[in-house]
Each structure stands twice: as structure tokens, then as C-alpha cells.
Amino acid sequence: MPINQDSLPKSLLYVGSSTLEHQIICGKALVKKLKENGLMANDRVLDLGCGSGRVAAPLTDYLTGSYEGFDIHKEAIEWCSSSITKEYKNFKFIHSDVYNAVYNKKGVLSASTYVLPYKDNEFDYCFAFSLFTHLLPEDTRNYLCEIRRVIKVGGLCLASFFVSCKNEDFDKNCESKYHYSYDYLINLFTLSGFFVEKFIKGCWDQPSENKEYYQDCFVIRAR
Numbered sequence: 001m002p003i004n005q006d007s008l009p010k011s012l013l014y015v016g017s018s019t020l021e022h023q024i025i026c027g028k029a030l031v032k033k034l035k036e037n038g039l040m041a042n043d044r045v046l047d048l049g050c051g052s053g054r055v056a057a058p059l060t061d062y063l064t065g066s067y068e069g070f071d072i073h074k075e076a077i078e079w080c081s082s083s084i085t086k087e088y089k090n091f092k093f094i095h096s097d098v099y100n101a102v103y104n105k106k107g108v109l110s111a112s113t114y115v116l117p118y119k120d121n122e123f124d125y126c127f128a129f130s131l132f133t134h135l136l137p138e139d140t141r142n143y144l145c146e147i148r149r150v151i152k153v154g155g156l157c158l159a160s161f162f163v164s165c166k167n168e169d170f171d172k173n174c175e176s177k178y179h180y181s182y183d184y185l186i187n188l189f190t191l192s193g194f195f196v197e198k199f200i201k202g203c204w205d206q207p208s209e210n211k212e213y214y215q216d217c218f219v220i221r222a223r
């Protein structure tokens with residue numbers, strides 16, 4: 001039985017899904033994308049910036065391994081713990097008090113130096129949907145190095161970005177909709193200890209009906 005998300009407050013539908021119905025459709029599409037890109041049912045999985053469980057909720061139907069989600073939004077984590085962990089003990093959620101100009105203005109920790117609360121080589125698969133689009137470059141660099149620390153050699157990470165060649169789209173003061181060039185990201189992945197398996201173009205900069213695959217995604221593998 002899928003998790004019932006009816007009790008999700010409207011204030012937690014902040015992920016580009018203005019209605020619960022849309023959040024559910026997108027969540028299922030993202031789980032499909034993870035499965036198409038190497039996620040195995042018995043994996044140990046990390047969801048960075050898990051929000052209000054858009055992906056975790058439908059993932060409960062597939063994952064027999066274990067799931068860890070973390071986010072800086074306290075209410076979102078409280079909802080996930082009380083609604084998802086309550087029914088699926090292999091799904092756990094952690095709140096981290098990291099500062100973000102949009103999501104956690106009172107946060108005390110810096111994303112550029114934050115150490116993920118997980119052990120080295122713990123995960124088979126990591127993913128981050130619509131997280132790096134809200135982080136500054138130094139935060140992104142640190143998070144990629146941290147993912148590399150907690151993922152096993154050969155493990156996969158699927159992460160979404162806005163990949164743009166228009167440098168003027170960069171806004172250094174805006175922790176929302178942050179864009180990077182393709183070459184910048186390839187270099188960053190290499191420096192963090194990954195190689196690129198696949199680039200999946202999203203539809204954010206093209207007219208498209210298929211808004212479920214909005215952002216661009218990279219599938220990267222730990223060296």
C-alpha cells in the first residue's frame with residue numbers, strides 16, 4: 001500500500017508541485033527514473049534534501065533495502081518521520097540545521113563545510129532532486145565530496161541541476177535556481193571522485209508537456 005499523503009500540509013508542497021496530485025505524479029516519475037538508472041530494490045539509499053518525501057513516499061513500494069533522507073526543513077522532516085517511518089521502519093529521516101536563504105534562514109551550520117551525518121562507504125545509491133539548484137557553488141562542491149565519502153566505490157549518484165551555457169544566468173546572490181555550465185560540472189565531478197555515466201536533459205528550457213522531468217540530471221559513479 002502506498003503511503004497516504006493526504007495529511008501533507010499545503011505549505012510543504014514547495015517543490016514546484018503546487019498540488020498534492022502533481023507531487024504524487026512527479027514522485028512516481030522520479031522513482032521510475034531512479035529504477036531506470038540503476039537503483040536496486042535491496043540498495044542502501046541516501047536522499048539528499050529529501051523535502052517532504054515526494055520521492056520517499058512512492059519509493060516505499062519498491063525499496064526492500066534501507067533509505068536515509070535528510071533535509072534542513074524541520075517541518076518537512078517531522079511530517080516524513082511521523083507518516084513514512086511510522087509505517088516503514090527501513091525509512092529514516094534526519095533534520096540538519098544548515099543555513100539556506102530560502103529554506104532555513106535561521107540555520108546555524110554552513111553547507112560549504114557541513115559533514116553529512118553518515119559513515120564512510122555506507123551507501124550503494126545516492127540521489128538529490130532539486131537540491132543543487134538551491135546551493136551555492138562552494139556548497140555544491142562540499143556536498144559532492146561528502147557524497148563521495150559516504151558512497152561505496154562503484155556506487156551511483158543521480159543528481160539534478162540546471163545546466164546552462166548562458167553564464168549571465170548565474171546569480172551569485174541567489175540560492176534558488178542556480179545554474180552551472182556542463183563543463184564546470186564535469187570538472188567538479190572529476191575533482192570529487194566521480195565519473196559521468198549519463199546526462200539526461202530535462203525540459204526546463206524547452207516547451208514541453210512532460211514537466212515531470214523538469215531539471216537536467218547527471219548519473220555519476222564513484223571511482
Ligand SMILES: C[S@@+](CC[C@H](N)C(=O)[O-])C[C@H]1O[C@@H](n2cnc3c(N)ncnc32)[C@H](O)[C@@H]1O
Pocket residue numbers: 014015016048049050051052053054055070071072073076098099100103111128129130131134135
Ligand atoms: C525544491 S526542494 C526538493 C525536495 C525534494 N528533493 C524533492 O524533489 O521533492 C529543495 C529541498 O532542498 C532542501 N535543502 C536546501 N538546502 C539544503 C542543504 N544545504 N542540505 C540539505 N537540504 C537542503 C530544502 O529544505 C528543500 O526541501
